[in-house]
Amino acid sequence: MAADYDAFVMSDTTAMLGFQLVADPTPSKNRLHFDGGRADREALVARLQQLGAAEHETRSVPDLT
Template identity: 50%
Template sequence: MTLTLGMVTIDTTDAETLARWWAGQTGAGITQTNDGWFVVLEGGGLPVMLAFQKVDEPTPGKNKIHLDLGTADLDAEVDRLVSAGATLVERRGDESFRWVTFADPQGNEFDVAQH
């Protein structure tokens, strides 16, 4: 028996707002809203569904799961994401492989790598 990835779910105190932000960054569409408690994105640049689950309080500390995203033009993507409301956490790597760690508007960290 094997497992397959169905979706990546992120806890948030405002599922609809964060889902709209990620939809804008990935070109995905919101396909389910479930009265704002569980919002699903599909399509665009996403190979799997991305879901946002409303919680009363976020888990304390660093998020346990993060997204690793790719782009052909890392420098342009850094500028675009920061302009869209992401926070640049750290530039990493070297000339052979570069990536940047960001936080989305609710502090969830994610990485974008040059590919």
Template identity: 50%
Template sequence: MGISIGMITVDTADALKLARWWAEALGGEIAEENEGWFVTVALGAGRPMIAFQKVADPTPGKNRIHLDLRADDRTAEVERLIAAGATLVAERSMGDGFAWTTLADPDGNQFCVASD
């Protein structure tokens, strides 16, 4: 394939604060701070980076794109993320037994955590 995801960027009023939260949540590290206006988080070789861009007016309402995270132990990871500042939005499931948890980061951006 000739195209792949290189970086996922999130608009925020405080790029450095949110980048630090996601770096901790995903086990990444701050790669570039750029004086707090565009902060990148490296997640490891072969994985896309996640970036946080300071904007004066972040998009209001529910985010149109969200991260779907996979965890070996969904319950433990959800508990860890909530303790770190995430907010529980909902527990969800599909008829075939597949379940996931929707959370929001400290800026209110929703994301999901599921297990195999």
């Protein structure tokens, strides 16, 4: 474990993963929130969709590099 913040933990792996405990029960299927930090976002999204992912919503943070 790379970090343990009680209700949020980060894995110590090559692809770092974070898991957050939420109080609300899952109303339907479990979902995965993915933050992609890659220069070629369109290629990353296309590859994940080929693997079965669905893009639910896209957000950006201004001036984030």
